[in-house]
Amino acid sequence: MQRMVSSVGELIAEQGFANVGVNALARKAKVDKVLIYRYFDGLEGLYAAYANSIDFWPSVEEILGEEDDVQELMSQPFDKVLRTVLERFANAVRSRPLTIEIMAWEMVERNALTIALEQVREQMGLDLAAHMQKLDLPSADWPTITNTFIFAINYLAIRSRKIERFTGIEINSEQAWTRMFDSMEFLINGTGNSKS
Amino acid sequence: MQRMVSSVGELIAEQGFANVGVNALARKAKVDKVLIYRYFDGLEGLYAAYANSIDFWPSVEEILGEEDDVQELMSQPFDKVLRTVLERFANAVRSRPLTIEIMAWEMVERNALTIALEQVREQMGLDLAAHMQKLDLPSADWPTITNTFIFAINYLAIRSRKIERFTGIEINSEQAWTRMFDSMEFLINGTGNSKS
DNA sequence: TGATTTTGTCACCGACCGGTGATATAAGTG
């Protein structure tokens, strides 16, 4: 039933993951909970169905843009390119509050929903990495560097929902993000001027 | 009662945060649950008592070392210093699995335990930042840069408990950490050679 | 039409949850 599937997202959005369960879901969808077992074989199955029903991760296109945009983007200096990609990625994530909630939850539990998220994210990460490989980058361990930056983005996206400062610095504002991207660009830029 | 307080940590370690509750704790401590209300005024109070009973965050000394060690450390090139500090910090966190569990949980819920963790972490962060300020660093937004790196460390510490790779790269190994620190040092090093 | 299979409803299970009131036991005090 459509109502059940869509109720998963609504319930997570309203109450957070902690309060999602068979009973709450059935209540929300105005459906008898036994149907969740009959049609989806339980909560996990319903999660899986829900995972297929929504777009909870950006596509490579959403990050890089369409064909010709990619050309233009890629022709810029590599530090600008990386900054733009990281920034777009962060915006894509931040525009998906449900995804952030799932990302928070995957720190704590592994279920059909978090596994689906893992997979689509992994695939997108590989695709994106393949694109970036075409760039003319200074020699460095770029996969690790970009991973590190993405870790930081993910952490900040999740964490800034609950706290406002970290080591004295404000993190819950647009400016905080800008400072972070500036710093990342600054760091990346340095790699092009390394003595070694 | 001592047994109640220590049971908090044991239960979290054994079952994870999700399964901690008044009943489970009382069972574990072999104590009637009413005592939790009487002595600690409920779960939150017990959390608070537990928070004060353990060392769940490294001190500045644990990171920088004792007086004379600090001198020696600080006399090294700044990229080495930062790398060492970040590495020690990561090791300190990684040696505290309970802390990591709490860090995972604070993504999802805010309670007396996560709040206590926030506070001690914030204080230590400020102290550490004060020390680092004495370093002769190239001009840059260092608070944001170090925060970014710490975000990445925290994320990796939490996340590597549940997954093994991220964008194709292995993250659940000693080598993964080394690669990350190498990359961080590499990035920091670049800032010293920037054309501006 | 009648028979069968799908779809939905209802009542109920045992287990656990957080929380409380009454009461027994032990310790301290005069």
Place this chain on the structure above:
DNA sequence: CACTTATATCACCGGTCGGTGACAAAATCA
């Protein structure tokens, strides 16, 4: 000793949880 106060035990509350078996209504098919 008796008396008070602190400490611990027990039984029980209403509510929610995940899960199931029995059965009614509706759609499908002969």
